[in-house]
Amino acid sequence: MIDHARNAAEFLNDPERAHWHDRALWFVREKRDKAARSVPEWEELRKSAEALKAHTLEHLGYYLQRFEERAKANGIEVLWAEDAAEFRRLVAEILQQHDATKVVKSKSMLTEECELNPHLESQRIEVTDTDLGERIVQLAGDRPSHIVLPAIHMKKEDVARVFAEHLHTDPDNPDPHYLTRAAREHLRQKFLEADAAITGVNFALAEEGAFVVCTNEGNADLGTALPDLHIACMGLEKVIPSAKELGIFTRLLARSATGQAITTYTSHFRRPKPGGRLVVVLVDNGRSRLLAEEHKKLLSCIRCGACMNTCPVYRRSGGHSYGTVVPGPIGSALAGARDPERFASLPFACTLCGSCDQVCPVRIDLHRQLYSERREVVRVPEYRGKVRGLKTAAFLLRHPRLYAAMMGLGRVLLPRIPRRLLYNRFNLWGREREMPMPAEKSFNQIYRERKR
Amino acid sequence: MTSREKILTRLSGSMSTPETKPGLGFEPSDHPDLLESFVASLKAAGGEAILVEDPERLDERIRDTFLGTESLIDTRRDDTVDLETMKGCRLAVFEAAFGVAENGAVWIDPRERSPHALLTLAENLAIVLDRRTLVPTMHEAYARIDFDGISYALFLSGPSKTADIEQALVIGAHGAIGLKIFLL
Ligand code: SF4
Numbered sequence: 001m002i003d004h005a006r007n008a009a010e011f012l013n014d015p016e017r018a019h020w021h022d023r024a025l026w027f028v029r030e031k032r033d034k035a036a037r038s039v040p041e042w043e044e045l046r047k048s049a050e051a052l053k054a055h056t057l058e059h060l061g062y063y064l065q066r067f068e069e070r071a072k073a074n075g076i077e078v079l080w081a082e083d084a085a086e087f088r089r090l091v092a093e094i095l096q097q098h099d100a101t102k103v104v105k106s107k108s109m110l111t112e113e114c115e116l117n118p119h120l121e122s123q124r125i126e127v128t129d130t131d132l133g134e135r136i137v138q139l140a141g142d143r144p145s146h147i148v149l150p151a152i153h154m155k156k157e158d159v160a161r162v163f164a165e166h167l168h169t170d171p172d173n174p175d176p177h178y179l180t181r182a183a184r185e186h187l188r189q190k191f192l193e194a195d196a197a198i199t200g201v202n203f204a205l206a207e208e209g210a211f212v213v214c215t216n217e218g219n220a221d222l223g224t225a226l227p228d229l230h231i232a233c234m235g236l237e238k239v240i241p242s243a244k245e246l247g248i249f250t251r252l253l254a255r256s257a258t259g260q261a262i263t264t265y266t267s268h269f270r271r272p273k274p275g276g277r278l279v280v281v282l283v284d285n286g287r288s289r290l291l292a293e294e295h296k297k298l299l300s301c302i303r304c305g306a307c308m309n310t311c312p313v314y315r316r317s318g319g320h321s322y323g324t325v326v327p328g329p330i331g332s333a334l335a336g337a338r339d340p341e342r343f344a345s346l347p348f349a350c351t352l353c354g355s356c357d358q359v360c361p362v363r364i365d366l367h368r369q370l371y372s373e374r375r376e377v378v379r380v381p382e383y384r385g386k387v388r389g390l391k392t393a394a395f396l397l398r399h400p401r402l403y404a405a406m407m408g409l410g411r412v413l414l415p416r417i418p419r420r421l422l423y424n425r426f427n428l429w430g431r432e433r434e435m436p437m438p439a440e441k442s443f444n445q446i447y448r449e450r451k452r
Numbered sequence: 453m454t455s456r457e458k459i460l461t462r463l464s465g466s467m468s469t470p471e472t473k474p475g476l477g478f479e480p481s482d483h484p485d486l487l488e489s490f491v492a493s494l495k496a497a498g499g500e501a502i503l504v505e506d507p508e509r510l511d512e513r514i515r516d517t518f519l520g521t522e523s524l525i526d527t528r529r530d531d532t533v534d535l536e537t538m539k540g541c542r543l544a545v546f547e548a549a550f551g552v553a554e555n556g557a558v559w560i561d562p563r564e565r566s567p568h569a570l571l572t573l574a575e576n577l578a579i580v581l582d583r584r585t586l587v588p589t590m591h592e593a594y595a596r597i598d599f600d601g602i603s604y605a606l607f608l609s610g611p612s613k614t615a616d617i618e619q620a621l622v623i624g625a626h627g628a629i630g631l632k633i634f635l636l
Pocket of ligand 1: 256300301302303304305306309330356359360361362363364366440
C-alpha cells in the first residue's frame with residue numbers, strides 16, 4: 001500500500017523547500033482566481049462544461065464511433081487499445097514500421113500512465129520528452145510531480161545541476177532564462193533529427209474528426225512539423241461532440257491551469273500532411289469500467305491541475321507523495337476508484353475542505369468522491385486498527401453511562417501518565433499532535449452545579 | 453473479439469444517438485472596444501500589437517520594426533520554403549484570418565501554402581491581421597471556422613513561453629521568441 005502520510009513526512013523533512021512549494025502553487029492559484037474573475041460568465045461557463053461532459057459520457061460510445069468514422073474520412077488512422085500493454089505494443093509497432101529510432105514527444109499524461117517511454121527504450125527507440133518540465137525530470141531520472149508543472153518539486157539549482165551534467169551548462173548559473181535557452185538549443189537539435197512525433201490529445205472532436213493539442217512552448221507544433229509520422233494518444237474520455245464546444249473548454253482550460261486567457265498554441269489536427277501518416281490511438285485502460293460506476297464523473301477531468309494548486313494537502317506534501325502518475329485531489333480520487341487496496345491512503349490525504357470542487361472548471365465534486373471512497377478503502381488490512389478504534393468509540397458514544405465513566409477516568413489519568421508512555425506507538429493521534437489536556441470538571445458536572 | 457469490439461461492448465450503454473445536446477445557456481461577455489481588448493490581451497500574452505494606419509506602408513512598418521531582416525520569409529508571397537532556409541529564418545510573415553479580443557489569439561491556417569514548421573522555426577513572427585475581423589470571445593471564434601479543408605491550423609496567442617523552472621516566465625521556449633501583430 002502507498003503510505004501517503006509517510007511519503008509526505010519525507011517531503012516535509014526539508015521545511016524550507018516545502019514552504020517554497022506551498023507558496024509557488026498558491027501563487028498559481030491566485031493567478032487562476034484573477035483570470036476567472038475577469039470573465040463575468042465564469043460560473044455559467046463551468047456549468048456548461050459540466051453539462052457537456054456529462055452529456056458526452058452519457059453517449060460516449062456514440063461519440064467515439066462518430067469520431068472514428070469522421071477521422072478516417074479525413075485520412076487519420078484510428079486504433080483502439082484495451083490496456084497499457086496493448087497501447088505500448090501498438091505504438092512500438094507503428095514506429096518500427098517506419099524504422100523510427102528517434103522520437104520527440106510532447107506532454108501526455110496518458111503515455112506516463114501507460115509507461116510508454118521505458119517500453120520504447122527497451123526496443124532501442126530513443127524518446128525525448130520535449131516539454132521543458134518533462135525534459136528536466138527525464139534527464140534527472142525522476143518523475144513529474146504535477147500534471148501541468150512537471151518539475152515544480154525542483155529548485156532552479158537542481159535544474160542547473162542536471163543540465164550541467166547532461167547539456168554541459170554552467171553548474172553555478174541557475175538563471176531560468178539561461179537554462180531555458182540551453183534547453184531550447186538542445187531540444188531544437190532533437191526536433192530536427194526526429195523520425196516521428198508523439199503527442200497527447202486535449203480534445204477530440206467527434207463531428208469534425210479532428211483533435212486539439214494545447215501547449216505554451218510550441219513543442220507539439222514543432223515536433224509534428226518535420227517528421228512524416230505523428231502518433232496522437234488519447235484516453236477515451238477526451239472526445240467532445242464538436243468544435244463548437246471548444247469555445248467553452250478553451251476558455252476554461254488555461255485560465256484554470258495557469259491563469260492565462262488561453263494557451264499560447266491551441267493546435268488543431270485534422271488530416272495527415274501530404275505523404276505523411278497520422279495515427280490516433282484510443283486507450284481504455286480502465287476508463288470504460290469507471291464509466292459504469294458511481295465515480296463516472298471523474299472522467300470529465302480536463303487535466304488543468306487547478307485542484308492540485310489549491311489543495312492544502314498537495315501543496316504541503318508534494319506530488320510524489322501520492323505514488324500515482326496523476327497526483328492531488330483528482331489523482332487520489334481516480335486511484336482510489338481504480339485500485340482501492342493499493343491506494344487506500346489517498347482518499348484520506350484530504351481535509352474535505354472542498355476547495356478543489358470550487359476551482360474545478362468542470363465542477364467535479366472531488367471532495368465528495370474522496371469521502372465516498374473512504375468507505376470502500378477502510379476495508380484494507382492496514383486500517384483494521386483504525387476501524388476497531390472507531391467502532392469502540394461508536395460503542396462508547398451509544399452508552400452514555402459507560403462513556404461518562406471512561407471520561408471521568410481519563411480526566412484523572414491523562415494528566416498523570418508520563419509523556420513517554422502516553423505517546424506510544426499505538427497512539428496514532430499523538431503521532432503528529434498533542435493530546436488535549438482534559439478540563440478538571442466535565443460539562444455535565446458544571447451544568448449540574450450551576451443548576452443548583 | 454478485437455479490442456475495438458471489446459471496448460465498444462463495454463460502452464454499449466452509451467451508444468444511443470443523442471437527440472439534443474446542452475447549449476450555452478448564457479450570453480458570452482461583451483467587449484465593447486474589441487481593438488482595445490485585443491491589444492491588452494496580446495500584451496498580457498507577451499506579444500505586441502502595432503497599429504498600421506496606412507496599408508500601403510505595411511511592409512515598410514514590418515521592416516522598420518524588425519531591423520535587419522536579411523533572412524525574412526514572407527508567406528504571403530513565397531509559397532514553399534525548404535528546411536534549410538526555415539532553420540535560419542529570423543523573421544516570418546504570416547497572415548491571420550481573424551483575432552480574438554479576450555485572449556489576443558489569432559487564427560492561422562497555413563494550408564499547403566507554407567510548411568507549418570515555419571511557424572515554430574522562425575525566431576520572430578510578424579502577423580498581419582485586419583482589425584475588422586476581431587471577435588469578442590472563443591465562442592464567436594469557433595463559430596467562424598469552417599473545418600472543411602483544414603489539415604493543421606491553430607490559435608496562436610503571443611510568443612512561445614514556459615515557466616517550468618521555478619515558475620519564472622521565460623519568453624521563447626521552442627517556437628517564436630518575438631511575436632508582433634500588425635493590425636490593418
Ligand atoms: S479534476 Fe478538475 S480541477 Fe482537477 S485537474 Fe481535473 S479538471 Fe482540473
